[in-house]
Structure formats: C-alpha cells, structure tokens
Amino acid sequence: MAPRDPEAKRRALLEAALAEFAEHGIAGARVDRLAGRAGCSAGLVYTYFGSKEELFTAVFDQVVVQAAEQMPISPEDLPEYAGALFDGQTAHPDVMRLATWHRLEQRGDRPAIEAITRSNQAKVDAIEQAQREGKLSTRFTAPELLMLTINTASMWALQSPEISDLGPREHAARRATVVEAVRRLVEP
Template structure:
C-alpha cells in the first residue's frame, strides 16, 4: 500500500523545477517537463503552486533557505565563509544558473523584495557589524558593503565567462577567493 507523502512530493517538485528553470529560465520552462523531471503528474504541480511563476519563486526561496542552513555566515572568519560559498557554487552549478535566470527574469529588485532574502541579508549584516564592534573585521567599510563584496568575490568564478575564468587555474580559484576576502576584511 502506497502512503501519501506531500512533503516528499513537494521536494521532488522543487528539485525538478530547479533543473528545468536552470536550463530554460521561467520563460522557456514547461510545467509538463518539470513534472516529468520530478516524477509527478502535471496536475500535481498546480495542487502545490498556483502557477509556474509561483513555483519559480518557491524554488528561489528554497535555495536561499538551503544556502543559509548549509553555509551559515561566520563573521569571525569571512574568508572561509566565502570559500564555502565558492565550494557550494562548484558543487551545484544548476543553482548558480537558476540565480542568474532569476536576476534576468525578475531584475535587480526581484531578489531584494523576497522576504527570505531580506531576512538573510539583515542577519548577515548584523553579524558583520558585531564582528566590526569586536575588532575582528575592519570598520573601513560598512557591514553592508563588506557583505556585498564578500558575496561577489565568492561567486565571481561561476558568473564570469571562460575568458576570465581561464586567467586563473581552477585549482587556484578558491585560494584567490579566500585571500581576497581576507585582505578586504582584516583590520
């Protein structure tokens, strides 16, 4: 006898949607392909989400939640935090592609308007401010500026073209990320 497990189905759906959206963006993604990837019926998609756009937003929120959980900020060691983000980008290139599509589809304001992102950014900024007060992180820049720089440096190799990536050997890129962030944040 089969048992219903809606949470497992939802997770399968988010994983299938991540793959589809990472490959095609929201405009090119198709609900029937998402359902096939997830191993569910297309009708089930609509029992969880009102439409494709709602599913797109749910995938984004899921990525934010998973990243915050898997790679919590360590404001006392921002270089290794950046290294962890870099590692995650290598391990999950589909996430980086999805985030690029999200930025294209929703524009600059789309990410900032997500409550999950606002909460995450506020917590990270507060952690850096605390580290600055304790003298662990430089006060030469605001906590928000430092966070923006750390995130940019951590993710730059996944977002740049091969022409730029080719300038630094893949085996050296993590070191560059960690060393650069260390130089940015050391008091």
C-alpha cells in the same frame, strides 16, 4: 496500492523545478516538462504552488535556506565563509544558474523573496557586530563587506568560460585567491 505521500511529491516537484529553472529560466521553463521530471501531472504543480512563478519563488526560497544552513556566515572569519561559498558554487553550478535567472527575470515590481531578505539582514547584522567589536575593518559598511565577500567568492562562477578559464588554475588555487582577497578586504 502505495499510500500517497504529498510531501514527497512536493519535494520531487521542487527538485525537478530546480533543474528546469536552472536550464531554462522562468520564461523558458515548461510546467509539463518539470512535472515529467518529477513523475507527476502538470496539474499538481498548480495544486501545490499556484503558478510557475510561485514555484520558482519556492525553489529559490529553498535554495537560500539550504545555503544559509550549509554555509553559515562567520563574521570573524569572512575569508573562510567566502571560501565555503566558492566551494558551494563550484559543487552546485545549477544553483548559480538559478540565481542568474533570478537576477535576469525577476521584475522590480515583484515583492522581495523573504528568505533572501532575512538571510541577508542576518548576515549584515553579524558583520556590523563584528565591526563594533573591532574584528572586521570599518573601511566599508557591513552591507558593502557582505557584497564584496559574496562577489569575490562568485567571481569565477559569474563569468563566461572565455574569461573564467584563463590559465590552468585548479580549484584549490582559485579558492586560495578568493580567501586571500577577502582577508585583505576585511582585516582591521
């Protein structure tokens, strides 16, 4: 008999949940379907996470932490940070779908997801420091620069195909547009 590996089951559930939530959102996701993807029972979802909503929060936390680790912000080079975000969004459209479901389905009365709050505050703090040092424009506040950078990086990923597929633009050209737009936003 193979030894039990609870951490491997937990990771399998998180991976299966990312796919399930990206495809169906919170309301449309089915615990039995995602448990099947993970190769375990639906009851294990509740054992590890308590509820479908708590599982969604765990998946979203994991995605935020991974993104922060894989694409650390460099306030001195926000244009390249935007380019890295664009690359990540292009390579992982399931994460962008998950973020869209989060925006659509998370009610305002739910507590903020701590990983997102921490990540965004660290980014704002780093941008503010770079602004004080004269490395970034002060035309916009640090939170505004962060949102402008993120939204510029996401401009194709967040649009419907009818808009985002206008013209034969390849990845490199779109990335260059993102980087240049953010460069112009942040230059002192």
